[in-house]
Amino acid sequence: MSIPKLSVSNPVLSNLLMVVITALGVYAWVTLPRDLIPEIVTYTARISTFYPGASAETVEKLVTARIEDAIEKVDQIDLITSKSSEGRSDISVQFEEISDRDFDKRIQDLRNAVDRIKDLPSELLDQPEVVAVDISNGVPMVTVAVSGDLDESQMKLAAEALEKQIIKIDGVSNIQVAGVRDREIWVEVDPDRLKSYNLVAEQVSLALSQRNLNLPAGVLEVGQSEFLVRTMGEFRSVAEIAETIIKVTTYGTPVRVKDIATVRDTYQEARTLSRINGQPSISLTIQKKNDGNAIRIIDQIRKIVTPYTEGQTNPVNQMIQKTSSKLTPIELPPETKISLVNDSSVLLRERLGILQNNALLGLVLVVVFLWLFMGSRNAFFAALGIPTAILGALWILKLMGSSINASTLFGLILVIGIVVDDAIVVIENVFRRMEEGLSPAKAAIVGAQEVAWPVLSASLTTMAAFLPLILMSGIPGQFMRVVPITGVVVILASLVEVFAILPAHIAEWSKPTTANSEESHSNWFVNIQDRYVELLNRILDWRYVIVFGTVLGTFVFSILAFISLPKELFPGEDFPQFYIKVDMPTDYGIEETTQFMEKLERVVKSLPKEEYVALVTNIGLQTPTNGLEGTSISSNVAEVLVELVPKDERNRSRDEIIEFLRLQMTEITGAEKIYFDKQEGGPPRGRDVEVKVKGDRIPQLVAIANQLKRKLSSIDGVFDVKDDFKSGKPEIRLRTKGEKLRQFGLTIFQVANNVRHAIEGNTCTVYRDADEAIDVVVKYTKNSMNTIDALSQMMIATPSGISVPLKDIAQISRENSLVDIKRFDVERAITVSASVDREVTSPAIATQVLQATFEDIGFRYPGYSLDFRGEFDQILESFKELGLKLLPMGVMLMYFILGAQFKSFLQPFIILFAIPFGVIGAMVGLLITQSTLSLIALFGVVALAGIVVNDSIVLIDFINQRRNQNQKSKTYDDQEKANDPVVDELRDAVLKGSRLRLRPIVLTSITTIAGLIPMFLGLGGKSPVWQPLASTIIFGLLFSTLLTLFVMPALYYIIEGIRSKNQPHYTD
Secondary structure, three states: OOHHHHHHHOHHHHHHHHHHHHHHHHHHHHHOOEOOOOOOOOOEEEEEEEOOOOOHHHHHHHHHHHHHHHHOOOOOEEEEEEEEEOOEEEEEEEEOOOOHHHHHHHHHHHHHHHHOOOOOOOOOOOOOEEEEOOOOOOEEEEEEEEEEOOOHHHHHHHHHHHHHHHOOOOOEEEEEEEOOOOEEEEEEEOHHHHHHOOOOHHHHHHHHHHHOOEEEEEEEEEOOEEEEEEEEOOOOOHHHHHOOEEEEOOOOOEEEHHHHEEEEEEEOOOOOEEEEOOEEOEEEEEEEOOOOOHHHHHHHHHHHHHHHEOOOOOHHHHHHHHHOOOOOOOOOOOOEEEEEEOOHHHHHHHHHHHHHHHHHHHHHHHHHHHHHHHHHHHHHHHHHHHHHHHHHHHHHHHHOOOOEOHHHHHHHHHHHHHHOHHHHHHHHHHHHHHHOOOOHHHHHHHHHHHOHHHHHHHHHHHHHHHHHHHOOOHHHHHHHOHHHHHHHHHHHHHHHHHHHOHHHHHHHHOOOOOOOOOOOOOHHHHHHHHHHHHHHHHHHHOHHHHHHHHHHHHHHHHHHHHHHOOEEOOOOOOOOEEEEEEEOOOOOOHHHHHHHHHHHHHHHOOOOHHHEEEEEEEEEEEOOOOOOOOOEEEEEEEEEEEEEOOHHHOOOOHHHHHHHHHHHHOOOOOOOEEEEEEOOOOOOOOOOEEEEEEEOOHHHHHHHHHHHHHHHHOOOOEEEEEEOOOOOOEEEEEEEOHHHHHHHOOOHHHHHHHHHHHHOOEEEEEEEEOOEEEEEEEEEOHHHHOOHHHHHOOEEEOOOOOEEEHHHHEEEEEEEOOOEEEEEOOEEEEEEEEEEOOOOOOHHHHHHHHHHHOOOHHHHOOOOEEEEEHHHHHHHHHHHHHHHHHHHHHHHHHHHHHHHHHOOOOHHHHHHOHHHHHHHHHHHHHHHOOOOEEHHHHHHHHHHHHHHHHHHHHHHHHHHHHHHHHHHHOOOOOHHHHOOOOOOHHHHHHHHHHHHHHHHHHHHHHHHHHHHHHHHHOOOOOOOOOHHHHHHHHHHHHHHHHHHHHHHHHHHHHHHHHHHOOOOOOOO
16 A cells, blocks of 8 residues: 555554644744754864973974874874973864764873873973863853942852852853962062072971871770760961961971961962953953754843843843743842843844744745645645644754754755745646546546656755755755754654645545536636747757857856856854954063053044944953864963944944954054954864965964065955964073982973972961861062062972072073964964955955965975965865765765666656756846855855756656656547647657646746745845855856756757657648
């Protein structure tokens, strides 16, 4: 028993199946997590090594290079990058796209390779540590900034209270806190007093650590009782620390800590500072788990902080207060102000709202066109399959662990029109059978079975075009592959609905009809069919001219359009935020950088109040914006995050605001670099222009990098030109005297450790104040160690108990040094990058200019090379993969499916001829809309290949059926034509088959186009990222449909006429 027959014979089963699919789909829609983009996973490992006291050059030579040599042969490594800085080596190993199991194996391979290295320096603190970089539970959602008229301790307590409450929210994985300084007890020793008592700082640390003890001594039995014995020596107050005895003089006088040091209860030195709107703040950046719903989590956070937010009348806050009664607002000091910045839920709601609105509008348009062409009853049957297929697909996506994101929603929009194509073909054929006199039940079975193979074949060819796209590699592939996955899943669900549910509905709810009934075809379309056949008959007379002219024109136009269209990876979007990043001179400390940022904040505040929401300043660090870089931490760097109001609430675009501020920044002096960084739509990507200068020697690398920067600066539309080379702060270098060290029994590590403890401090013990553990840090007073002479007089304790001044065992000099040395693909490298104004030029053009200018770099600088990366490299890789690998793979799969269905080697070529027709339409669409040829658009061209052949499949199948009928009966419906020897069987089959399939071909194309029209026109809101894909498919399908209706029959007529060697017997 066939599936349609089972459906008609058991309608209860069919309806129960629809109810179950609907219920599961609704549950999936409610529970699926919401994200802006799909999860992007990079398989990366990090190897960290600590080498105290070693310069960047030494670390590179003795640690980094040796580890790179050892791990280079590990399988499936895609890229190795490293940074060698003073006392530390960090190596990042990026693997190809592999399974989690293979990744675990490669991590172990890395550890084994590192363990086999025998010639690493013995002074390393520990063996190199190999760890997998886990980003699965680290997706930032929102930053909560705590400020107000509070002192540092109050602000810290408020932040801690918030952190404890927020971490309880289901779906929150981690909270990163910035701007908090931990409490510390500083024991600041005076070097002169130390010397007078013949002491060194290390002895002070030892005395404090040995005094602050709480040790159990076992159990003491006294009579019949047992007592636990414990020695209590813990500090009970800060005053006790000052009273600690370090030693007793020969005269019996105790030397206490207070005699040689000042004890202060304070906070650790600031490494980074956080400010909001120019005021000190503490920021909590909340990260969610992969399966967490960002919108729901942020709604709960808003409920917690609502009483303290500056916008208490915000309608979102009011909504949360009404709907989230389970959460209780936290009690904080009334002076506390809390601001939510970098709130991803705002953008998430906006972007997903745009896609949802366009999806609903597309659905409405599809139903309207179905009603116009097929009548209300048939339109209802076809439209009923759309939610059934989509809800079924949502359930499958939930089982796959997916989320509702921009890519998922666009995949649904893409197939809204496609999903009714199968239903249209089945319904149209069923009602044709009913017009011939069959009962609804019989017509539903016969009609569905009759088109089963063409419908299945059309669906399989669409999936065949989608499936290779799932294999696209890299970050762009991870971002885009959700679209074809969604498409394939919806098409599979649609096939279930068409053959297992639709026949039962038609049989149960249809009325018997005839060719003259109201449900029959409209007369207006019959007239269109007549005109179409007349025109097609003339085209068949000129078939050779029309076919070869179309082929030539398609080929030439496509090549010219591809060459002339500007290219980019992903279209940009107006995200309502941007960063202003600042690099100060290398000798600037945190205080000097803060003073400069206060001036910069005043400039940014000159923006109209209605254009921005908040300014978040980070001093001492710069955060990555593209997801491919690491956080930069240094006292001479800073950034300001400018959060704008939504774009429809301001008069200027983000880029116009940036340009205004760029001009204002010229009035501020003192910074080495000020540049703007903005987040674009789509997945993480490289810089617009990015070049790696690779070679051995730093001076030559710097010279080449400067030439590249000058050239980039001369190109119109290129700005924010910079490199990542940092000359470093001036260094005071200590070179130990080997003989002296051996004489006093010292090692380089001991000397370096003593010096570090004197300057940075030595955490010798922990003081407990209630539940708080506070580090006790012994260090020299700040003013006592501010000259080279003071450093040289520092006393170093030897194993024999005597102390020697540092100058006796080390040579001290002042030199310039490198902050770090970066390596790329196991070579030293400096990265030159720039941003591009896309209204003036493109990243591809700017990069090509550089390539042409520096193509002879190997001759000018032997041993040095340029490695072009960034967006240009991603464009080349992605376009090559799509055009040369995935598209041919999809076409081959389609040919295999079509060959199996039509049992012919030639007819699949006829059908696949629709693909170049679609390509020319896609190019025309991009030219008309003045869009770029982006990866999104090219993705649409590949997906289009599977869509455009569907009409051709149905057309060729019915022409074949007509020919078979003619050969069996040798009679024609029109008796007059049957007796006319001028008319041949092949032409008759082409004309009648084309006439018969005109309605479903036109309707399936119109419904697919109608589903994408709202996205193309932005009726439900504009999406610059997805609009080019919609225009590509709309124009491609429009052109391919016209050419399918008129050129495809002519091509069939030519090939089948030659193959059968049966030339037409008619006269022109």
